[in-house]
Amino acid sequence: MHHPDLCIAGAGIIGLSLALELHDRGYPVTVFDQGAPLAESSTAAAGMLAAHDPDNPPELLPLASLSLSLYSNFLDRIHTLSGIRVPFQTHATLQSVPPGTCTAESELTREDLAHLLPALTPSDHRFLLLDEQSVDPRQLAPALLAAVRATNIDLQPHTRVLSTYSIDDAVEITTPNGTIHTAQFINCAGAWAAATSRLSNISVAPRKGQMFSVVLPPSLPLHLVIRTPGIYIVPRTAGPATGRAIIGATVEDIGFDKTVYPANIDRLRTLAATLLPGIANASQLEAWSGLRPATSDGLPLLGVLPTQPNHFIATGHYRNGILLAPATARVMAEFILGEEPSVDLSPFSPARASTQVASP
Structure with missing residues (x-):
């Protein structure tokens, strides 16, 4: 087998975005995935670029802000290479906040809400x-x-990384197709990161999210996101899914089970209908679930593994993988190549996770 400069495990949005960043810097890259590329949480997500979600840990804001600043160029780069233009679907979010957390000037009045979205029942x-x-x-x-x-970029789907081992100035990677040596290895395997590196102290665990989509009735045009602690409603306004809305999502700590339960979907619909009554009878298109990679403190793991030189990790993005992909690609490429990262990575150090166990 060939011996690339860099190997990545995980062909989700984080792994492939990093592969493109490293490729643009002139490095040969191989990407392995145990299944099909982008088949897990990368396509199960709603797609909100929720940098200012009040539920985000405050330490995440510098990385999230960097990602927002990179996003248009990220989409332009994809368009240049693929010929496919990916549009923004929405440009505003109605965010529910607890009483006392915002000033009277910033909080929307009932009159503001009625003007902005007449169908909303706040x-x-x-x-x-x-x-x-x-x-x-x-x-x-x-x-x-x-x-x-x-x-x-050498993309190898359906090729599981069976083991990795740091030896001298390289990493030995074993797959079903044989063993290769690479200068540096990056684990971007999401909820499967601990299994990929065979390290029990990588505290990343799956957090299941069930969600569903509906056809919005003509009486309910929606051009912005609605988000509360218990529900979000994300409309599609451009492309083949125009006129639909994504409604989610549960947060469940039940391992790798991706079963969709009608009772959970019904509960989500009921919550959504308290905000937009027209959702109650909207035609359902499909329901699905995804597995978010979660850490105990809600922050991703970005950096080098303390006990394994040349063995890096970029995972644990939880509910913000779509948002954080461009910034993760940028700062991880900088870190791996010995440059000063664009944001301080110390809050995301894998060393902090050596004694943690992921919790709901």
């Missing part, structure tokens, strides 16, 4: 209007995959 929610975009991951995924395939 109930006891207080809302802010965030300048926030969203994309459709099911548009982004094929465009990103086509962009990767337009380069000489």
